[in-house]
Amino acid sequence: MAETKQALLMGIVLCIAIAMAQGIPFTEKDLATEATTWKLYEKWRGVHTVTADLAEKKTKYEVFKKNAKYVLDFNSNKGKPYKLGLNRFADMTLEEFKKKYTGAVKPAVDAVKKAKIVKSKVAAGNVPSSYDWRDYGAVTHVKDQGPCGSCWDFAGTAAVESINAIVTGNLLTLSEQQVLDCSGAGNCEEGGTTPGVFEYAMDTGITLACNYPPYEAMDDQCRLDTSTMNPLVNIDGYAAVAGNNEKALKQQVYLQPVTVYIEASHDFMLYTEGVFTGDDCGTLLDHAVVVVGYGVTQEGVRYWIVKNSWSDNWGENGYIRMIRDVDVKEGICGIAMYPFYPIKNSPCAAIDIAATKRVAAKDEL
The missing domain is CATH 3.90.70.10 (Cysteine proteinases)
Structure with missing residues (x-):
């Protein structure tokens, strides 16, 4: 039983890690209405540590919604050799992110x-x-x-x-x-x-x-x-x-x-x-x-x-x-x-300052 619980926990952790790296998976249906988009945003917030301030949350939601739409449109283009996702930066504007x-x-x-x-x-x-x-x-x-x-x-x-x-x-x-x-x-x-x-x-x-x-x-x-x-x-x-x-x-x-x-x-x-x-x-x-x-x-x-x-x-x-x-x-x-x-030319991995000082002290004696 303990091993089963541990395996389940490790599976959950792995899933969260994948979600954080690749972004929360979503489809066009998730952006169909304000209600479904908000639900997606709350799902994303459940994975990432974000602000709890209600006013800022609403502002961040608008940014998130815009980024989500951009990601969906971008990934639908089959000619692109890379993919985007709703990662940890998905509720940031580019200016905020750069700063x-x-x-x-x-x-x-x-x-x-x-x-x-x-x-x-x-x-x-x-x-x-x-x-x-x-x-x-x-x-x-x-x-x-x-x-x-x-x-x-x-x-x-x-x-x-x-x-x-x-x-x-x-x-x-x-x-x-x-x-x-x-x-x-x-x-x-x-x-x-x-x-x-x-x-x-x-x-x-x-x-x-x-x-x-x-x-x-x-x-x-x-x-x-x-x-x-x-x-x-x-x-x-x-x-x-x-x-x-x-x-x-x-x-x-x-x-x-x-x-x-x-x-x-x-x-x-x-x-x-x-x-x-x-x-x-x-x-x-x-x-x-x-x-x-x-x-x-x-x-x-x-x-x-x-x-x-x-x-x-x-x-x-x-x-x-x-x-x-x-x-x-x-x-x-x-x-x-x-x-x-x-x-780096010297094969010495590092300089031990304390050892150098000890040698210098001995020399003085």
């Missing part, structure tokens, strides 16, 4: 100049047609930035996690909250840049997530204590891939995950599955993500494998496949405009 869940700021000219473009160590002809760093233990689980403009933090930290794993063979989960609190690279309200994260990782290092207070989705005072919060993962520098060049981006992604800037559009917000072609996005860059690989569908459609920071309940378990090798030089949603990646 809370993006946050990338175009890198300053100085940062772009400092990130020298380094010619790839691998020839284009030696790069396989498909590659996924998740298959090689170099990508941590998908995280959730929450309602904070800290995508730059999550993308930059993810890239540091990956290059550290590639060089050392040890995949460590690092603290985005430390970077948010201490780096000076950005904040929740005004956003930030991935080069800023790399600068901080060079100068100070990033500690393990378990060593620092948990992520709060808000700015806080820096609480880094180098005497206890060890180890600190450092990098040796950072570089840029040649801008507006998907071929060069592919060559670098074969060597390591690369941070990129994109424009998060309405379709991107409601994406659930498939190869995203970004019909409604351009190059107004406002979101930072990480390209962790690339592939080709059975139909021959080439795509980027992109890790996002909106939890694994968005898109394809937290990822989105975005079409690559498109006609515009900037790439889909501007993905090829500002690619940056961290450099």
Whole structure:
């Protein structure tokens, strides 16, 4: 009996997880009247944590209704290679969504100049047609930035996690909250840049997530204590891939995950599955993500494998496949405009500050 209850509970949890990721299933009948649409909205609210304020609830309902109609119309078009759904953002306008869940700021000219473009160590002809760093233990689980403009933090930290794993063979989960609190690279309200994260990782290092207070989705005072919060993962520098060049981006992604800037559009917000072609996005860059690989569908459609920071309940378990090798030089949603990646040459996994201090103290004696 106990095993049956446990199995039932796990089934319910799985169903909720699927509903959160792919959106609440619905048909044209659910939008036929105000009563049926409201019922659908209440069903959606039962899955997602949302406001309890009655006045705001009514306003949110109107947004939800508009988004639901858009999703239904979009998915009825059989020619689209991707699908949309009533996910956790379905009661948000695009403007509200961007304010809370993006946050990338175009890198300053100085940062772009400092990130020298380094010619790839691998020839284009030696790069396989498909590659996924998740298959090689170099990508941590998908995280959730929450309602904070800290995508730059999550993308930059993810890239540091990956290059550290590639060089050392040890995949460590690092603290985005430390970077948010201490780096000076950005904040929740005004956003930030991935080069800023790399600068901080060079100068100070990033500690393990378990060593620092948990992520709060808000700015806080820096609480880094180098005497206890060890180890600190450092990098040796950072570089840029040649801008507006998907071929060069592919060559670098074969060597390591690369941070990129994109424009998060309405379709991107409601994406659930498939190869995203970004019909409604351009190059107004406002979101930072990480390209962790690339592939080709059975139909021959080439795509980027992109890790996002909106939890694994968005898109394809937290990822989105975005079409690559498109006609515009900037790439889909501007993905090829500002690619940056961290450099790590030392096989040392991290710097143990406390141990260094102990050795220095002995030397003084």
